[in-house]
Amino acid sequence: GLALLAGVLPAFFALLVARLVDTLPGVIAGASVPAAGQRILNILMAIGGVLLLQEIVAAGRAITSTDLYRRYDEYLLARVMRTTLAAPRLELFESPDLAAKTDRAARIARFGPGEMVSGLGVQWTVLAQGAAATVLVATVWPLAALGLAVLWLIVGRQWQADFYRANPFWTDPLRQARYLKQLALMPAWAKEVRIFGLVDWLGERFGRQWELVMAELWRARQADQRTMLPLLLAVLIANLLVLLLAARAALQGTLSVGALTVLVQGLFGMAMLAGQDGDILVENGAVPAPDVVELEQAVAQLPPATGSTATTALPQKEIRFSGVHFTYPGHDTPVYAGLDLRIEAGRSLAIVGLNGAGKTTLIKLLTGLELPQAGRITIDGIDLANLDQNSWRQAVAAIFQDFVRYELSARENIGFGAVERLQDDGNDDRLSAITQRAGADAILQGLPAGLDTVLSRRFAGGTDLSGGQWQRIALARALTAVDAGARVLILDEPTAHLDVRAEADLYERFLDLTHGLTTIVISHRFSTVRRADRIVVLQDGRITEDGSHAALVAAGGQYAQLFHLQAMRYGGQ
Incomplete structure (x- = not known):
């Protein structure tokens, strides 16, 4: 409605100007001055009303358009979050094609080149129109042009200041909303978000947080209206004063009809000096809606998590990897090519190996964040693919090397x-x-x-x-x-950045606190896992050694060599 009204107002203004131009010759020709003067005054008052209405409409459009932009952004952001969180595994972050689609869709939180360019175009157009209108007025009354230009620029600057002050980009509520959005979208946090079952919590918390953002925005807008009213009143009075002086000059014959027409049209156009439409467009940026749709379609094609078997009190006996093959998307070299591993329930298992041996990948497979291309992973004989994934992830707790600092x-x-x-x-x-x-x-x-x-x-x-x-x-x-x-506890090198003694202390506490549970400890430091009931050495995706710390040291294999080498290196710590 406001957009239509804004489009109709210039037509009304043109009609009033034409009526004014038609009336003035009669006055000049000697018609009844009081009657003609009253007609002119009525027309000028109508023109002033149109100018006032124009400012009211412009202010209304600025407020409503900002609200629409925010709501549309929130709508698409919510769609991106729901789509990303709907992916039960990590394909969105580890498949190059899907990761690219995710990144493109996530751009809506940062910027949009299309609308930004459009906004710059609008800015230059508006400024050019305002400058041209100022020149028109200056050809008639230079001082009036200067004074009104200053007023309009002050109004524009105040509008801009109000916009940025009310704009919640840098307030805590919006920053927290954006952080929640990042928790849903960032690859580094994808594992914990899914394992700890935070999907629904994140969606609900984001919705509540965005309501706080919108409430703060409207409170700021209401405060800004009190600031703008005096300025708009000053602009209105200044315009009416110029119009009245111009009308008197025309009546006295010191201002021609053509000059008056130019002056009136210029006064109307000078409002463009305060225009903010381009600023709003640039600020919000373009929203790549097609990228969001593309991401939704890609996620819909992912293999669903179809398991339905509950995992109450599992595992009771064992977790077993049987002939597991796995290769990351976009890679040719397999991480595993027939991995066999039995993990006894209620015992602690340490998995050691050099970087790149496949230790973390094993955890991703165990937690259902990745699917093996061949082979089986079973929990007490039940294929992991047949288990309810949410139920299984509630049975698993993990501390990763890149654990999230929320x-x-x-x-x-x-x-x-x-x-x-x-x-x-x-x-x-x-x-x-x-x-x-x-x-x-x-x-x-x-x-x-x-x-x-x-x-x-x-x-x-x-x-x-x-x-x-x-x-x-x-x-x-x-x-x-x-x-x-x-019932399953995983410690995946979360202490990699600590010194050896601090790391050993945390591992000791972890094993003490989780005694009797199925515990899996991963480390590339051999000295920190010696208390584990069982230790396996993973090398190039294969189990090369298996036994207790004492047995592996006595065997004199890779474990013993690396243990003694690290003991010498860290002996002083």
Whole structure:
């Protein structure tokens, strides 16, 4: 409606100007001055009304168009998040073709070249129209042109300032919404998001966060209206004053009809000096909707997770890899070409090997984040493909080398191990007990707002943690999953950046806390896994050695050689 009205107003203005031009010759020819003067005054008042209405419409369009842009962005962002989270595995991040589609769709959160270019074009067009109108007025009354140009530029600057102030790009609510979006889209966080069952939580939290963003935007817009009203009133009075002076000059014969017509048209056009449509277009950028549709179609074609068997209290006996073959998309060299491995339930297994041996890939296969191209992975004889994936992932807890440092509250950082319990009564007491077991209770006591403290300095009242403190928080998150029923615990080199003694301390605590559970420890440092019940050496996708620490050292194979080599290297630590 506002767009249609904005398009009709210039036509009304042109009709009024034509009526004005038709009336003035009668006055000049000697018609009744009072009557003609009243007609002219009525026309000028109508023109002033059109000018005022134009500004009201422009302000309304600026507000509503911003709202529409935001809502459309949110709509497409939500679609991208839902589509990305709907992928049950990691193909979107590890297949080159799918990763490219994901990146293109995710551009809507950053910029859109098409609309940005369009916005720049609109900016230049609007400025050119305003400058041309100023020149028209200046040919008649230079001082009026200068004064009105200054007023319009002030209005434009204030509009722009209000737009950026109300624009929530740099406020905490929007930054938090964007962070939640990143949790859904970034490859580094894809494993934990799925294993800890955060898919539904992320979608719901993003929706609530975006409602806060929109509420803040509208509050700012309402405050800005109080700032703009005096300026718009000043512009209106200035325009009416110029029009009245021009009318008097025309009546006195010192201003020609043609000059008056030019002046009036120029006054109308000078409003373009305050135009903000181009700024809004550039600010928001283009939204690559076709890329979103392409991503949705690609995800719809992925193999679905079809398993339905529940995993209550599994595993009771064993986890077994039988003849497993796996090659990453876009690669020719297989990671595994017939891997056989038995993992006994209730015991600790350490998997060691050099970088690139396939240790982390084994965990991805075990957690269902990747599918083997051949062979089987069974849990107590049940094919992993037949298990309900959500149920199985609730039975698994993991701390990865690249574990996520969530820029959220301490409660959420720890509670994500059992996200379904976050809102339960008494959950804080449960989390406090778990953090004590994980050796993280001193960390919580030092936080300014306890569990409510945001673990990031990027947000008001937040704080950051050291590397060792983050390790404790990650361990507490895994123990939260254990408390909720997880039976398989995985430690995938989360201490790679710590010194040897700090790493050994965390591994010792992990094995003590998870005694009696099926525990899998991965490391390329041999000295830290010696307490494991069983150790296997993985080399080039094959199990080359298998036994206890003492047995492997006595065997004098690769394990023994690397153990002694690392013992010499780290002996001083």
